Amino acid sequence: MDFQLSEENTAIQQAVRAFAKNEIQPVIKEYELNQKFPYSILRKMGEQGYFGTCFPESVGGTELGFMNLAIICEEISKAHPALGYAFNMQAMTCPFTILNWGTSEQVNRYVPDLITAKKIGMFALTEAGGGSDAAGAMKTTAEKVGDDYVINGSKVFITFANEADYGVLFAKTDPKAGHRGISAFIIETDRPGFMAQPIEMSSLGYMTRSCEVFFEDYRIPKENLLGKEGQGFKIAMNALDYGRLTVPARLIGIAQGCLEESIAYANQRELKGQPIGNYQMIQHLIADMTVEIEAARMLLYKSAYLKDKGDTATRESSHSKYFASLTATKASRAAYEIFGGYALTDEYPIMKYMNYANMLHMGEGAPNVQRILIAEDALGIKDANRHRIPRKFALASDF
Numbered sequence: 056m057d058f059q060l061s062e063e064n065t066a067i068q069q070a071v072r073a074f075a076k077n078e079i080q081p082v083i084k085e086y087e088l089n090q091k092f093p094y095s096i097l098r099k100m101g102e103q104g105y106f107g108t109c110f111p112e113s114v115g116g117t118e119l120g121f122m123n124l125a126i127i128c129e130e131i132s133k134a135h136p137a138l139g140y141a142f143n144m145q146a147m148t149c150p151f152t153i154l155n156w157g158t159s160e161q162v163n164r165y166v167p168d169l170i171t172a173k174k175i176g177m178f179a180l181t182e183a184g185g186g187s188d189a190a191g192a193m194k195t196t197a198e199k200v201g202d203d204y205v206i207n208g209s210k211v212f213i214t215f216a217n218e219a220d221y222g223v224l225f226a227k228t229d230p231k232a233g234h235r236g237i238s239a240f241i242i243e244t245d246r247p248g249f250m251a252q253p254i255e256m257s258s259l260g261y262m263t264r265s266c267e268v269f270f271e272d273y274r275i276p277k278e279n280l281l282g283k284e285g286q287g288f289k290i291a292m293n294a295l296d297y298g299r300l301t302v303p304a305r306l307i308g309i310a311q312g313c314l315e316e317s318i319a320y321a322n323q324r325e326l327k328g329q330p331i332g333n334y335q336m337i338q339h340l341i342a343d344m345t346v347e348i349e350a351a352r353m354l355l356y357k358s359a360y361l362k363d364k365g366d367t368a369t370r371e372s373s374h375s376k377y378f379a380s381l382t383a384t385k386a387s388r389a390a391y392e393i394f395g396g397y398a399l400t401d402e403y404p405i406m407k408y409m410n411y412a413n414m415l416h417m418g419e420g421a422p423n424v425q426r427i428l429i430a431e432d433a434l435g436i437k438d439a440n441r442h443r444i445p446r447k448f449a450l451a452s453d454f
């Protein structure tokens with residue numbers, strides 16, 4: 056076992072920190088204030104190869120692996136948590152799912168432009184009936200008509216949908232067959248019948264948006280089926296195994312940002328003639344944050360390490376996502392305590408970190424659901440339905 060980052064990991068981490076300082080920090084406020092999608096930043100990240108670390112060179116990837124992806128994603132999310140979304144849409148849940156399940160024609164057609172952010176991606180699974188019960192709540196249908204599929208229905212909370220060119224969509228080809236009736240598709244948003252309506256979420260700002268998405272007699276050719284009919288749920292589970300690498304990395308970037316801001320503030324803010332960092336209760340907060348972030352990062356690195364060895368690391372990704380979400384929500388609360396009222400001002404990123412920590416706490420496997428999954432796994436309970444586990448979080452290998 057080696058607990059040191061390699062020279063390559065460290066060099067990449069330093070390079071991304073420099074990128075964040077030079078290419079993100081000077082311009083990001085303008086995007087926020089103007090509520091502008093940060094397309095040019097994403098393009099630069101794409102050109103740097105940040106999204107392509109887990110993709111073969113034949114499709115424009117850098118083959119640097121999951122550990123480097125986790126390191127890059129943490130640094131960018133610390134710079135601004137909204138940019139972290141891009142690691143799901145441009146690296147994992149959208150293009151990596153196409154890489155894993157697509158034909159070579161599909162991979163060559165969609166992946167190179169997604170991982171360079173020439174095209175924007177999305178992942179459309181959640182419906183209004185409940186994100187934790189993706190299969191049970193799914194009402195969107197895909198009906199085979201001649202050589203096409205005709206899609207009708209709606210999705211909710213779909214990030215980047217108002218900017219996306221391509222996406223991975225899940226819909227029922229056999230509505231009576233439960234989760235076995237779900238299929239996955241690659242969609243192109245410029246076809247008639249697709250509409251994305253941004254959801255008002257002022258807590259997250261409006262630089263990047265999540266949307267309600269509507270499909271009304273939306274047609275795609277049968278060549279856009281991803282995998283086989285009925286394989287959609289397995290594809291979704293597998294995609295989430297990989298999304299649970301970048302989501303914890305994003306949470307750890309947020310937690311680390313809270314810690315660094317808190318240390319700087321605690322050393323500088325004076326009360327009763329001395330820096331508040333001299334007070335023990337402030338020190339306790341800093342100590343807990345330091346250790347918990349390190350522990351969360353170790354769980355993330357374990358899951359990245361296993362993925363680099365070819366394992367989907369379902370269990371470890373779940374442990375990592377769960378603990379990172381507890382760590383980031385707690386760190387943002389601690390930062391709030393340390394900053395006092397100044398946490399609420401736009402001068403500091405504390406509320407932004409807190410809101411994104413809370414959002415990611417719920418996304419890609421809500422905490423109660425992660426707890427159930429981890430406990431069932433620990434107890435060796437195989438029949439997830441018997442214990443009312445939402446099927447979204449059963450192992451992909453169960454299907």
Ligand SMILES: Cc1cc2nc3c(=O)[nH]c(=O)nc-3n(C[C@H](O)[C@H](O)[C@H](O)COP(=O)(O)OP(=O)(O)OC[C@H]3O[C@@H](n4cnc5c(N)ncnc54)[C@H](O)[C@@H]3O)c2cc1C
Binds near residue numbers: 184423
């Ligand atoms: C900003 C944002 C962006 C998102 N982006 C995307 C995206 O791009 N694509 C996409 O497909 N989805 C996306 N989502 C959806 C996200 O994955 C869901 O919000 C998440 O799965 C939770 O679903 P829900 O919000 O419907 O909560 P629910 O499923 O309604 O859960 C509500 C609460 O019940 C708890 N709960 C659920 N089941 C149980 C149980 N059996 N026992 C005890 N407690 C339980 C949960 O832990 C949670 O606390 C996004 C969400 C947000 C907020």
